[in-house]
Amino acid sequence: MQDLGDSDPLRDNALYFNRELSQLDFNFRVLAQAQDPQVPLLERLKYLCISCTNLDEFFEIRAGTLRHAQDLGLPTGADGLPPATVLARIHDRAAELVQAQYECWNHVLRPAMDDAGVRVLGRDCWSESQMRWLRDYFRDEVMPVLSPLGLDPAHPFPKILNKSLNIVVVLEGKDAFGRQGNLAIVRAPRSLPRIIQLPEDVSGGPHDFVFLSAVLSTFVDEMFPGMLVKGAYQFRVTRNSELIVDEEEVDNIALALRDELVGRGYLRAVRLEIAEQCPKPIVRTLLENFDLPENAVYRINGPVNLNRVTQVYDLVQRADLKFPPYQPRQLPGVENIFDTVGSGDVLLHHPFDAFTPVLELVRQAAEDPNVLAIKQTLYRSGKDSQIVEQLVQAARNGKDVTVVVELRARFDEEANLGFADRLQEAGVQVVYGVVGYKTHAKMLLVVRREGSKLRRYVHLGTGNYHAGTARAYTDFGLITADPDIGNDVHLIFQQLSGLAPAIKLKRMLQxxxxxxxxxxxxxxxxxxxxxxxxxxxxxxxxxxxxxxxxxxxxxxxxxxxxxxxxxxxxxxxxxxxxxxxxxxxxxxxxxxxxxxxxxxxxxxxxxxxxxxxxxxxxxxxxxxxxxxxxxxxxxxxxxxxxxxxxxxxxxxxxxxxxxxxxxxxxxxxxxxxxxxxxxxxxxxxxxxxx
The missing domain is CATH 3.30.870.10 (Endonuclease Chain A)
Structure with a gap:
């Protein structure tokens, strides 16, 4: 292929969009699903929440990385835009997205949900009986676990956990110690649900809900007796969540990662969400404490933790408001997966085809006395993974089990550390991959004795070994006994677990x-x-x-x-x-x-x-x-x-x-x-x- 070097006109910056801005725009397409009346109502709610969660992750990863690049003067992408320019454009585009999200919530979805009998009630809509019940709920369930913090020289601004719900309270008067009130911070405990379902005898309907943030803001005065609450404004700070472990400088990546995870929730702030009506001086105070520029603040017309309303989707069992249920296809012959695959390759198209054959391949391999070894990569596996349990069982049954666990799978690091510990305790050989390279490949290899020969059975996928995402993501999986592919996968596992030289694969690309x-x-x-x-x-x-x-x-x-x-x-x-x-x-x-x-x-x-x-x-x-x-x-x-x-x-x-x-x-x-x-x-x- 011809390469003309820097003079190549195909290197022109104008021929490339900026990756961060392009990724941000994806969320407008997700939000369009929430705005589409042809989509069932609670599914629309779910799309809205997905767009909010995606935006959170965008700031945690992409915006955080850009600020780091700006500090270090790192090079830009093919579009040629410097990080400062990209960050400014992100603010403008993200502000448009946030406005569209809350327009959708306040003026489209919430009214439509009211009409359908699923109500998320604002404090201005509470009846007297609801107000009484919520006050009792606040006193009995919320107050005992709150620790409001007044800001003074003895109580400096506290550390605020990433994406946690907080209320900044403006106070007037003196407390019992004669301290002059000014500002206080109320942090919502992580143990409390962010969406509260009202009892039917109080609300008059089976599906009435209230945001915890509304309860905190309404009854905040009870936390400061004898003082006048002049205002209470919810806020949330988003922090960079990209973990940085210098693998070349650590002796044990698992221990180093555990240490990093402890402080992840308090890394550098990248975004401040604050109630729309919050006075400017308080916003400035928060920005100063979080060391954020003006273009990192987003004023919110509604709950700052809007993505939490996704709990309503799970709590409301209304088939008329959701996508029709479906049952994925079951592969015939799955009861003897080795015979089935031995007679021809098997293709699985998830979620339309069930994930069962993959689970059965591991389960039957764990139990089959003719199976000698199992090797697998794990990137994301989900909570209470059946595959992990079967690998544990295989090791207990005397199989030679090797698992390449990717500890740096973003936001699954803690879960994967737990899986690694569980596997090692069972005698599984756990490998953490190659220093400097995430192991993102999806591979499963089973070595089985058949007569006088060994035969390899392989599963390869475009998605993770996660039964939950196999019902929500479109992916392909191939189960094959092709000897060339089996040997290729064998060589890759050797390379990952040992110090093998460069390998030549016959069929696969790596x-x-x-x-x-x-x-x-x-x-x-x-x-x-x-x-x-x-x-x-x-x-x-x-x-x-x-x-x-x-x-x-x-x-x-x-x-x-x-x-x-x-x-x-x-x-x-x-x-x-x-x-x-x-x-x-x-x-x-x-x-x-x-x-x-x-x-x-x-x-x-x-x-x-x-x-x-x-x-x-x-x-x-x-x-x-x-x-x-x-x-x-x-x-x-x-x-x-x-x-x-x-x-x-x-x-x-x-x-x-x-x-x-x-x-x-x-x-x-x-x-x-x-x-x-x-x-x-x-x-x-x-x-x-x-």
């Missing part, structure tokens, strides 16, 4: 070694085919795209006439539709009932298509700084199924699809005149109901 180069090689092949007058075609589906070399290769392919369709759920820094550069590239995002999570790379190859599923997005970190796998689908029938179900099906979606325009905006795709509506996810659900 980052940080061959996956990046393999993708570039196949894009270049389509480019050369197009230049030779043949049909060049690429379709890829992933969560995010920002790797500059891959993007430049796609631009070159487009210039050669290759037709390229990219299905990218969230951040995409490639600019499509630029004349002479990317006018043959189309980018769409799908936001529907399930979180789109497949990673699929399809290359036309002049009529002999090649299809890979992978654990990796086309991001710099995944392709260059992580351990990832791309695995080919060798069975032509299964490859066609993936192509039909997850590529052409999604390219035909005109219900949940958004088209990325050349200016960076997303346009919702509508059915053309006379065309029927087509939802990719709904069509797959319909198949399992047939």
């Amino acid at each position: 980052s940080p070694f061959t996956l990046h180069a393999g993708v570039l090689k196949r894009i270049d092949r389509e480019t050369r085919l197009a230049r030779a007058g043949k049909r060049g075609r690429i379709i890829a589906k992933m969560n995010a795209l920002n790797e500059p070399q891959v993007i430049r290769a796609l631009y070159q392919a487009s210039q050669a006439g290759v037709q390229i369709d990219l299905i990218v759920r969230s951040a995409c820094t490639l600019r499509p539709g630029v004349p002479g550069i990317s006018d043959n590239i189309r980018v769409r995002s799908i936001v529907g009932r399930f979180l789109e999570h497949h990673r699929i790379y399809w290359f036309g190859n002049d009529g002999e298509p090649e299809l890979f599923c992978a654990s990796a997005d086309w991001l710099e970190r995944n392709l260059l700084r992580r351990v990832e796998t791309g695995f080919p689908i060798l069975d032509n029938g299964l490859a066609r199924r993936i192509h039909d179900e997850a590529l052409t099906n999604y390219l035909a979606d005109n219900v949940n699809a958004w088209q990325l325009e050349a200016d960076g905006s997303y346009r919702r795709v509508q059915p053309e005149m006379g065309a029927s509506a087509h939802s990719a996810q709904a069509s797959l659900l319909a198949q399992i109901c047939e």
